[in-house]
Amino acid sequence: MKPSTRHPATTPTPIAAALVAAAVAIIGLVIVVPLVSVFYEAFAEGAAAWWAALAHDPDTRHAIWLSLTVAPVAVVINTVFGVAAAWLVARFRFPGRSLLISFFDVPFSVSPVVAGLALVLIFGRQGLLGPTLAWLDWKVIFSWPGLVLATTFVTLPLVVRELIPVMESIGPDEELAAVSLGANGWQVFTRITLPNIRWALLHGIVLANARAMGEFGAVYVVSGHIAGATDTMPLRVEKLFQEYRTPASMAVASVLAGLALVTLVAKFIIERRLESESRDLEVARSIDETTGLEAARS
Amino acid sequence: MLRAHVQQSALLVVLSAAVLVGCTNGEAGKTAAGGGQAAAPAIALLNVSYDPTRELYRDINAAFARHYEQEHGRPVEVKQSHAASGSQARAVIDGLDADVVTLAVWPDVEAVAKSGLLRPDWQARYDNQSVPYHSVVVLVVRKGNPKKIQDWADLVRDDVSIITPNPKTSGNGKYSFLAAWGAALATGGSEEDARKFVTELYHRTPVLDTGARAATATFSQKGIGDVHLTFENEAHLEVDEAKGELEIIYPPRSIRVDPPVAVVDQNVDRRATRHAAEAYLGFLYTPEGRAIIAKHHYRPWGNDSPSPAAGEEWPKVETFDIEFVGGWNTAMKKFFGEGGVFDAIYNPGTAG
Numbered sequence: 001m002k003p004s005t006r007h008p009a010t011t012p013t014p015i016a017a018a019l020v021a022a023a024v025a026i027i028g029l030v031i032v033v034p035l036v037s038v039f040y041e042a043f044a045e046g047a048a049a050w051w052a053a054l055a056h057d058p059d060t061r062h063a064i065w066l067s068l069t070v071a072p073v074a075v076v077i078n079t080v081f082g083v084a085a086a087w088l089v090a091r092f093r094f095p096g097r098s099l100l101i102s103f104f105d106v107p108f109s110v111s112p113v114v115a116g117l118a119l120v121l122i123f124g125r126q127g128l129l130g131p132t133l134a135w136l137d138w139k140v141i142f143s144w145p146g147l148v149l150a151t152t153f154v155t156l157p158l159v160v161r162e163l164i165p166v167m168e169s170i171g172p173d174e175e176l177a178a179v180s181l182g183a184n185g186w187q188v189f190t191r192i193t194l195p196n197i198r199w200a201l202l203h204g205i206v207l208a209n210a211r212a213m214g215e216f217g218a219v220y221v222v223s224g225h226i227a228g229a230t231d232t233m234p235l236r237v238e239k240l241f242q243e244y245r246t247p248a249s250m251a252v253a254s255v256l257a258g259l260a261l262v263t264l265v266a267k268f269i270i271e272r273r274l275e276s277e278s279r280d281l282e283v284a285r286s287i288d289e290t291t292g293l294e295a296a297r298s
Numbered sequence: 299m300l301r302a303h304v305q306q307s308a309l310l311v312v313l314s315a316a317v318l319v320g321c322t323n324g325e326a327g328k329t330a331a332g333g334g335q336a337a338a339p340a341i342a343l344l345n346v347s348y349d350p351t352r353e354l355y356r357d358i359n360a361a362f363a364r365h366y367e368q369e370h371g372r373p374v375e376v377k378q379s380h381a382a383s384g385s386q387a388r389a390v391i392d393g394l395d396a397d398v399v400t401l402a403v404w405p406d407v408e409a410v411a412k413s414g415l416l417r418p419d420w421q422a423r424y425d426n427q428s429v430p431y432h433s434v435v436v437l438v439v440r441k442g443n444p445k446k447i448q449d450w451a452d453l454v455r456d457d458v459s460i461i462t463p464n465p466k467t468s469g470n471g472k473y474s475f476l477a478a479w480g481a482a483l484a485t486g487g488s489e490e491d492a493r494k495f496v497t498e499l500y501h502r503t504p505v506l507d508t509g510a511r512a513a514t515a516t517f518s519q520k521g522i523g524d525v526h527l528t529f530e531n532e533a534h535l536e537v538d539e540a541k542g543e544l545e546i547i548y549p550p551r552s553i554r555v556d557p558p559v560a561v562v563d564q565n566v567d568r569r570a571t572r573h574a575a576e577a578y579l580g581f582l583y584t585p586e587g588r589a590i591i592a593k594h595h596y597r598p599w600g601n602d603s604p605s606p607a608a609g610e611e612w613p614k615v616e617t618f619d620i621e622f623v624g625g626w627n628t629a630m631k632k633f634f635g636e637g638g639v640f641d642a643i644y645n646p647g648t649a650g
Contacts, residue, residue, distance in 0.1 A: 125393030126413070134393075142394040224394040225379040226344060239380075242511040243352055244539045 035257055042254035045247050053248035059228040060252060063236035070144070070232060071212035074151035078208050082159025083201065087193070090167035091175075101164070107156045115153050116221025119146060142224030147232065150218035155208040162204030163197055170196050199273045206270060210263040214256060340373040341574045346396035348383035348469055348557070349510040350532040354594040355400070361590055362581045366574060374574050382509035383469035390415065390562065397566050397575040400559045402469020402510075404626045407558050420560040430582035431596040433555040434615050435477035437547040438517065438526040438533045445524045449549050450481040453525060454498040461523035462503060463513040465634055469557070470510035472634060474527035477553040479633070480623045484551050484616075497643040506644075518544060529555055534595040554617040 043050050054060055089101055107115065122128045123140040133140060140146050174196070178188045194201075216234040223230040231239060233256055240249035345355055359376040366374045379386065379394065383402035390396045391413040401407050411420055421428050439447050445458050453460055465471035478499050482492035504522060507513040510529070514536050517526035528536070530546075537544045559579050566572040581587045588598035592605060597612060604610045620626055633639045 120392050123393075126391065130393065139393075139395070141392065142389065224346075224389055225381050226377050227379070229377055242349070242515065244535070 038250055038253050038257050041246065041250035044250075049247060050251045050254070053245075053251040054255065057248065059231065060236055060240070060248065062228045063231045063233050063252070064255065066144075066147070066231070067213055067233040070147045070151055071209055073148050074155055074212045075205055075209050077148075077152050078155055078159045079201070079205055081156070082163055082204060083197075085160045086163035086167050086197075090164055091172055104157050104160050107154050112150075112154050112215065112217030113221055116150055116218040119149055119153075119218075119222050123149075141222050142226070142230060144230070146222040147219050147230065150222045151212045151215050154215050154218050155211045158208040158211060159201070159204035162200050162207070166197050166200040167193075199270055199277055203267065203270045203274065206263055206266045210260060213259055340375045341571060343374060343376045343397045343571060343574055343578060344379065344395055345376055345398050345400055345578070346379045346386050346390055346394060347400040348386060348402040349380055350470070350529060350535070351400060352378065352380050353535065354531070354591065354596065357590045357594070358582070358587065361586060362578055365581060365584075365586065366577055370573075370577075372574075374578075376578065382463075382467050384467045385508075395565055395569070396562050397569065397571050398559060398561050398579055400557065400579075402555075402557050403472055404556070404558050404620070405630050406469065407560050408626075410560070410562065415562050415564045416560055417563050420563075421558065423561070424559065424579060425583055426599040427556075428558045428560060428579075429556040429599065430559055430579070430587075431557070431591045431598045433529040433531050433557075433596055434548075434552045434617055435473050435527060435555060436530050436533050436552065436615075437549060438528060438536055438544055439524065439547055441543050441545060443545065443547065447525055447547055450478060450485075450495075453478070454495060454502065458502055458525060459504055459523045460499060460502045460525050460527065461505070461507075461513055461517040462527040463510055464506040464508055465640055467508045468510055468513075470513070470528060470532070471506070472629075473529070473553055473555050475633060475640065476620070476623050476629060477527070480553050480618050481549065481551055483623070484618055493639065493643070496639070500640075500644045503644075530597075531595040548613045548615050551616040551618065553623075554619045556619065 054064065085100075085104065089097055120127065120141055123133060123146065124130055125134065127141075129140075138145075140149070174192050175188050178192050183191070214234055215232075216238075219232055220235060223232070223235055225231065225235065225239070227239065233252055237249050237253045237256065240246075240252065345359070347355060355376070355378050359378070362376065363374045366372070379389075379396070381389075383406045386394075387399070387401060387406035387409045390399055390410050399407055399410055401410075407416070407420065410416055411418060424430065437447055437453075439445065445455075446452065447458070452458065462474040463471035465475040475496065478496050479492045482495040483489075487495070505516055507516055510532055513526065514528065514532060516522050518536050518540050526533075526536070533546045537546055559582065561572065561575045561579060566575045582591065583599065588601055589605070591598040592601060595604075597604075604612060620629065623629055624632065631638065
């Protein structure tokens with residue numbers, strides 16, 4: 001993608017070697033050792049104990065189940081929102097557009113704890129919508145919808161941020177051509193837009209899902225810590241650790257870490273596709289140009 | 299080229315769908331198997347409590363469920379929520395659907411009452427001002443007591459560092475502060491002496507965790523500090539868990555910890571769970587409930603010893619209660635309020 005040798009290799013080799021060694025040491029210390037120790041602790045009492053800690057504790061089982069439902073729901077919301085919002089800002093120019101784009105980044109700059117507290121201030125019993133919700137007998141905070149809201153908030157930028165540059169680089173030409181040939185909105189979306197953005201979209205979804213599974217701060221505030229009801233996997237890890245059940249806690253942590261590794265592999269595959277896609281696009285364009293020239297000549 | 303792409307992406311979608319469905323089926327199967335044991339609809343209660351009571355209420359809940367079903371023929375499932383006492387009170391006020399609150403300190407339950415969720419007379423509903431068990435603040439030290447800690451005065455020696463949670467957020471932290479303050483007064487000191495003593499003490503506190511459990515982890519698992527100030531029940535759990543690496547020191551005098559309980563009137567009336575919720579708290583006063591409480595190293599109301607039959611004795615500690623240090627209303631303002639004694643004496647920069 002970017003030229004890797006923007007600065008010619010004028011740096012002396014010992015310094016380069018030292019930098020590489022430092023990078024390896026830091027990655028080893030900060031990422032590899034903790035990750036390995038999680039798996040080591042998780043399996044310290046054997047695979048059977050690991051499985052028992054996950055499958056035979058109803059509260060842990062519920063936490064895994066809850067994470068596996070809350071995260072996808074949040075991701076679906078973000079996918080729908082992300083595609084719509086990216087299309088809006090990539091295809092249209094309107095007043096306040098830049099402001100809108102910077103609003104997409106708010107969840108990255110706001111602390112998740114603040115996000116959680118904001119939800120409590122809106123949906124809590126004493127909050128803005130508290131009396132209305134009580135009258136309807138709907139639970140939002142300290143319940144499932146609150147967890148989805150908090151998770152959606154913190155993962156909001158991931159899909160839309162991924163799509164905007166791709167949509168901008170592809171441009172509206174193909175969509176306009178489809179419309180001129182009589183395609184309706186849905187046909188343009190499913191046959192032109194979606195195939196063009198699919199790898200970027202998948203990339204955004206994978207990242208959003210990883211973030212959603214691991215979210216701690218915002219859901220900590222809105223969960224209410226009810227074992228077997230509102231504890232997600234990360235909250236369960238903390239709770240088990242505080243209850244002196246370190247192996248069980250690490251077993252849940254190892255599932256989270258395993259999901260992260262799967263994400264990493266998926267991300268790697270998708271990034272390769274994205275790269276080849278952009279190469280294909282260039283090739284296609286150059287072919288278009290040459291055939292165009294030939295057509296003009298004949 | 300394009301066709302290959304479409305095929306590959308279709309495969310990817312199918313594969314991920316298969317993984318998802320696989321997970322879903324596995325989980326759903328387990329959940330169904332778990333839920334299948336209870337045939338009749340169970341009454342669901344939520345007990346919102348503070349950090350160190352997790353193990354106690356796990357046992358209480360199981361025993362109460364058996365007891366209630368025998369007496370009234372309906373199964374009960376009690377769910378638990380634990381965190382720092384102050385934040386739990388706040389969560390109930392903000393709408394966490396607690397049927398009962400069992401918090402660390404009186405001001406936290408009173409805060410819930412003030413929000414209108416409890417009737418003002420909540421404290422008169424159960425024996426002993428709705429305090430079913432008490433505890434004392436004790437000192438946990440490392441194996442063999444290398445720093446020779448015996449009494450409060452030993453805590454302010456130069457070579458001693460202390461672990462205790464933040465009194466602003468933690469009930470445990472508040473009681474530890476008040477225990478130190480009261481101990482200084484009880485040995486004939488003036489208010490000025492007490493202030494000097496707690497100032498010295500908090501200057502020897504390298505970290506202030508938000509809750510009791512986090513402080514325990516700091517002391518026992520991370521190995522920071524020489525003395526950990528905590529409740530007797532939490533100390534026993536910590537020492538048992540450390541497998542001989544820690545021991546408990548009973549100071550000659552300490553504060554009596556009185557954690558109150560209450561039924562959350564507004565919630566139980568809305569959810570129609572009052573009968574079970576009241577029976578649940580009442581169970582804490584029964585012989586069976588008291589035996590479980592004593593097993594977890596709390597001192598149940600009405601018992602003179604951990605197990606009257608076995609002739610065991612609780613270690614002797616001369617206790618003073620909250621009234622000795624001015625009562626909760628005064629203490630909250632004077633010590634832990636904005637600009638109170640704690641704010642004045644604790645400067646994180648000078649710790650260590």
